[in-house]
Amino acid sequence: MAYNFFKKGSMKGEKAGRSNQLAASLSFGGILRLIARFFQFVLGITIIGLYAIDLDRAHKAGVGYDSKWMYATVVGTLSAFIALVFMLPLVKAWFFFYVDLLIFILYLTAFGIFGKMYIKEDPEGNKGIIRMKRAVWIQLVNMILWFGTAGYGAIIFWKERKASTSLSGRAQSHV
Structure with missing residues (x-):
């Protein structure tokens, strides 16, 4: 019986293990975050495909690449990669809300x-x-998604920053 007590990690003040932390991150907000990141990833890959077609044609024709299409492809690649990293369950993506804001600005420029x-x-x-008209609207949708995750991350960041901790002196004592 004592083994089961310790096995479940039910001691007060005990940190959550990986399995408990993963289950805790699948709250309603966590599921919405994963869905948003998945769509950011898919739309980033879509942007790469839509703009890389013209880059491939320019390469086959032997002419130089247009910097606008290169920019859009790089933004799509960067956003797809970062969305994939931020989908990992143990990454606290809200802490990096400024990265979301940067990608929003990059998409705003491309749009x-x-x-x-x-x-x-x-x-x-x-x-x-x-x-290209369809690609513009896909950029708009992706831009809105990145703005949403940046705003959500900023709210969570400041909420967590104001949270009570034992180091800040705002925590309750456990006597």
């Missing part, structure tokens, strides 16, 4: 560049322009 070029453009059956 401004390509939105100005393609939102009002009439495709007239040109599949390349249709693809």
Whole structure:
């Protein structure tokens, strides 16, 4: 019986083990965070695919790469990688909310560049322009997702920063 008591980690003040910590991170907010990160990852990969097509065509034609398409591809790659890292269950992504904010700003810039070029453009059956118009809206959705995770992370960061700890002197004594 004493073995089961210690096995479950039910001692007061005991830190959660990996299995307990993983189960605790799957709260409603944790599940929403994972869903948002998954969509950020998928949309980042989609951005890479949509813009890399034109980079591949430029490479095959032997002309230089356009810096705007390179920028969009790098932003997509960076966002997909960071979303994948932040999906890991033991990473406290809210602590790095400023990274989310940076990627939001990068997407905001890319949306401004390509939105100005393609939102009002009439495709007239040109599949390349249709693809670029769709890519602009995918950038917008991804930009909104990154802004949402940055805001959520900032709120959690300041909430955790104000939390009571034994080191700050705001904690209750366990006498």
